[in-house]
Amino acid sequence: GEGEAQPQSIPESNSYKWYQFDGSKNAQNLFLDSLAQAPIVMSFLALSIAILDLAEEAAGCEDLKDDEDCEETVYGVKPSSVVTLSNGVMSILAALFMPACGAICDYTPYRRQVGYWSAMFLIALNAIQISIVAGQWEISVLAAMASPWIFSLHQLVHYAYYPSLTDSDHNQLVSYVARFDAGKYLTNVLFLVIVFGVSAGFDMDAIGVATFGQVLSVILATPLFHYAWTNLTNVPNVAEKPAGEWYITAGFKKLRQSSKEISARNPPLKWFYITTMFGNPSMSSVILVGPTFYREHLDFTPTQNILATTLVTLFAFPGALLAKFLCQKKSILWSMRFFLLFAFATACFCAAVIDGPDKEAAAYLYSCIVGMSIGGYLTSETAFFPTLVPPDQEAELSGVYFFMIRAFLWVPPLIFTAANERSVTMNRAMVLIQTLSLISFLISFKIGSAQYIQEKGNEYKTSRQTLAAKSSISTEQQFSNLEIDS
16 A cells, blocks of 8 residues: 555666675775785886896996896896896795785684785885885885785785675676776786886886886875775684694694695695696796896886886786687686696797897787786686685685795796896796796696596585584584583
């Protein structure tokens, strides 16, 4: 009747815009956090170019001709090795710190506070790196070496929110994460385009480009980080820390337990993890060593260097589209293997063709192809992982995955540094570091066929359900005994 209360209409998910995430405030704020992370990472690439210039100046090689190599050293290494060596060292320290980061996420109820203050520390470290304008490159290197520890902690806290975003709707979560990644990617490109445009328009030197990049990153990231982490809801700790354990030891013990369980009960997932331990760093390394390669081997100006990096980032998008096509037409694993071989072939092209500064056009083509291989591989890898993991274990095993893809991140820059110290030409050094992608390709055949993956996945799921049932029975018996005693 007219006097009856009319039911309120519940908005359907398609009534929301793509950036509204079906009305989820936490998803919206994590999206803003993803946008803020992009300039923090990209600004280091601009900083690297200035560090190389100032390290060369400190070694007394600033007046060398373009065809002359600096044989002097600074702090015991060639100036051209400073950035890659620091990348290697900070990656080792970040990998060692990561299990403790995971323990902090699991065992404390202060996830939101940790996310906020790790973001503020990242902003502070980027602000310190502005000191490059005064020629203080050593301070900038030290600040840059501290950043990966804090960034790893921040990312783990970010990822720890994912399972609570949806009501066990795996497809919806995948859709959200894809939008987070797309936003981060677009922000990467936008940041580099702005830095390139300003540096080209004002004909900036390396220090000018680095300073502008750091200032821009602080301006963009600060309000996004602040708004995101002050509006995210806090969540309780998911487990109690074992009594008497330090966070770092508790983190390593949990990692070891998860690894032993996976190795015994889910071989396809185990081999996937090992595949990514080599494959993921081989892709990331191209970006890490890029500024050194373009400057030292090709004599690129800061503006040319930023342009090459922009092309790598830009062409990751068509690589991702190609990966999506291959995943549908062949399989996700086939696509992963394709891009691993593609990356190794690209490095061989670099070694064979890009032999000096006169190969500028080939270098830009190389940047485009590298971007496609990175975008294609990472899309395939992230799409494959959820197919190997039971939905109820995705949060726990995501932490293991996060550790595995960063455990060997230090290897490529240190290989590149060692090759450079032995006067191996940098185009050939690129092949050396891409041998990791070839190793990853070979290991991937241990993962098995689609049928084998499904069979082992079902066995793993059944074994976990059996263990959960036994645990539940044991708990009920304990309560029953307590009642009898009372």
